Amino acid sequence: MDIIKCEAALAAAEQGSLTAAAELLGYTQSGITRMISALESEIGFPLFIRSKKGVRLTENGKIMLPLFREIVRSRQNAEQVSAEICGMIRGTLTIGCYYSISALRLPAILKEFRSRYPGVTVRMQEGGNREMSRWLNERSVDCCFCAYPEAADFDWIPVFEDELVAWLPKDHPLAHADAFPIENLEKEPFIHTSPNHDTDQDRLLAAFHLHPQTCFSTRDAFTTYNMVEAGLGISFNQRLISQKWNGEVALVPFSPPQFIPLGIAVPSLKDASPSARRFIDCAAPGCRPSSPA
Structure with missing residues (x-):
């Protein structure tokens, strides 16, 4: 299954629009449309319901989305590990974050992280407790800087209260x-x-x-x-x-x-990407991870 086609499907699902997905990934709309149509032909069923308002996942598409996400994540991890072996840290880091933390605490952390690892592109997703839990369960983020997520499967690094x-x-x-x-x-x-x-x-x-x-x-x-x-x-x-x-x-x-305990939640420390591990080291130096109660 082609990774680029999986990325196109993920972008379309997240954006709710083929045009927005094309802009995000740097393709033409017709290019994104062809990739998604080819992927649907490959797997044998439609992934999206198309309308004038955009696109939304079919029920089968919802089932496939976590699998596409895992394919893309595995490729990204492989690229980051190979870069690490060569003495470089590159890749994309997606952080879920409280609005308050992203505005008041994260800028200084990201400034330090950027100075250490300029080759890593950081993507922010802001939301509340409900969104954090969903993103962790979907594995659509590398980590979340938030309050303790009560409805998610994750590893937890307490940072401050x-x-x-x-x-x-x-x-x-x-x-x-x-x-x-x-x-x-x-x-x-x-x-x-x-x-x-x-x-x-x-x-x-x-x-x-x-x-x-x-x-x-x-x-x-x-x-x-x-x-x-x-x-x-x-x-x-x-x-x-x-x-x-x-x-x-x-x-x-x-x-x-x-x-309120605030810290970093990770879908899995064991499977965390090199960029995510380095972000944790930067944001929570000396803090020990713990498992959810």
Whole structure:
């Protein structure tokens, strides 16, 4: 099975468009179309449903996609290992990452990584806990820099902990308090960021069996932060997220204190590519890997 055709099918599935897949891989649309048609002829059934809006996988295509991904990944690993033997590190590294980590912590890590391994192209995929778990299970990323993924099969390298803090308007009675009682989340208007998406908010509320008075829901933490600043309610999130935001929002630790373990999840350390292993060494020097509980 031709690897280039597998790459074309993967790109079309990820982009949802033959035109976008062609642009991503540097081919013409007709070239991508021919490669995918040839692959479908080879395996004996259609991979995609075509429409004016783009393409989407057939049920058989969904079954084949992980196999195509494994073929491409094996080729990439072989290329990286052979380059390593020759004293070079080359290849592509795909990192899944929290929005907050990619904006606030990852740039310095990538700067160091780039200085050591300029031949490695880094591709970022940003998302939340649900996306991280899916990407790890699909093996569509080399690693994820995120909170502990609860619904995935992976190896885990803990790096640091971030504190969950209450976000309160500046004139809130507890804005200058030493702690915010966690049960108070049920007693005031609450602004929920991405509800029902296995976020850190969802996990904490479920752990304490809390049912806040949700008055607004948002898709973006920065929107939530600004709504809190406007006095529309209270919320909470990782302290790291608002590190460089300058709004007048009080960040108050919870009572009892709450911390989120952040680290690097890898589909398999044993099978990790040379680029992924070197990224881990760069991002988490001295940190010891552990297996999921």
